[in-house]
Amino acid sequence: MQQENCETVPSNRLQFMPIMMFAIVMGLSGLTIVYQKAWEILGFAPGVGTVLAYIDSVIFAAIIIFYLLKMTRYFEEVKKEFAHPVRINFFAASAISFLLISIVYHPMNHAVSYYSFIIGTAMQTFFTLYTISFWINRNLEIKHSNPAWFIPIVGNVLVPVAGAGMFDNALLMYYFSIGVFFWIVLTAVLINRIIFHHQMAVKFIPTLFIFIAPPAISFIAYMKMYGEYDMFASALYNLALFFTFLLFFMYKNFLNLKFFISWWAFTFPLAAVTIASMLAYKVTGIALYSVLAYIFIAVTTVVVAIVAVRTLQHMRKKEICIQE
Secondary structure (H helix, E strand, O other): OHHHHHHHOOHHHHHHOOHHHHHHHHHHHHHHHHHHHHHHHHOOOOHHHHHHHHHHHHHHHHHHHHHHHHHHHOHHHHHHHHOOOOHHHHHHHHHHHHHHHHHHHOOOOHHHHHHHHHHHHHHHHHHHHHHHHHHHHOOOOHHHOOHHHHHHHHHHHHHHHHHEOOEOHHHHHHHHHHHHHHHHHHHHHHHHHHHHOOOOOHHHHHHHHHHHHHHHHHHHHHHHHHOOOOHHHHHHHHHHHHHHHHHHHOHHHHOOOOOOHHHHHHHHHHHHHHHHHHHHHHHHOOHHHHHHHHHHHHHHHHHHHHHHHHHHHHHHOOOOOOOO
């Protein structure tokens, strides 16, 4: 998949392979976990999650290989991405991909899950510190802010989801605390930017869906660590539902958008709220949460399928991995 797109047609297309390609792994991993949990909680067939896990793994490996090739052949291009006020936030998507692979393999292979967690957590720690220091040390403008800024933050609340059962809650709570704190701070910054300043570039409109991810994953993380559906857990889940309903209500904003690789930003947050809904149903037994889970499973599956097909179509047209 990636070879055709980024290496062979033509070879220098590798130079422009964007770090955002890791968003594909986030979306596919999210869908894989959705079907794994649907089997565990709702009685779906187990084979779907297994097949998706292997597809996800192959694509993840391909993206890693080709981005490492880019680093060896076009290191200056990587440095430019790492110094870019917007693209720097997507580097954390590589760490999140390792954490999601850890979650995917948790019921399948403990060793793969464990070492993926270690790699992902180490990368997440570095990218969090580097990205926040980058924000502090650079003269960023309000126009540079967009929901992709949540990506380095979301990875922190994902650490407890991946690490629950393998590591002590004291360590996991460190990452949870960072994630929740900066989620609140960035939400205020981004709502100010969206309401009172110029509209975001069209390619970043899909990233509005990232607003769903922090509360949804924070809810899952909290439940994984403490297992108690209390007022805080309920508030997190309901915030995830609110942002989901808000973006569904704004569906006209997303119609007829030109395809960009950022379309994958639609997928992972939808998977997150789907998993959160299944977990809410599991711990409360409230039938409404079950209904929402089934609806979100269908929506997430359709969205991932559409985005995947569009990605393949644009790869065949050689419209991905090109200079912007």
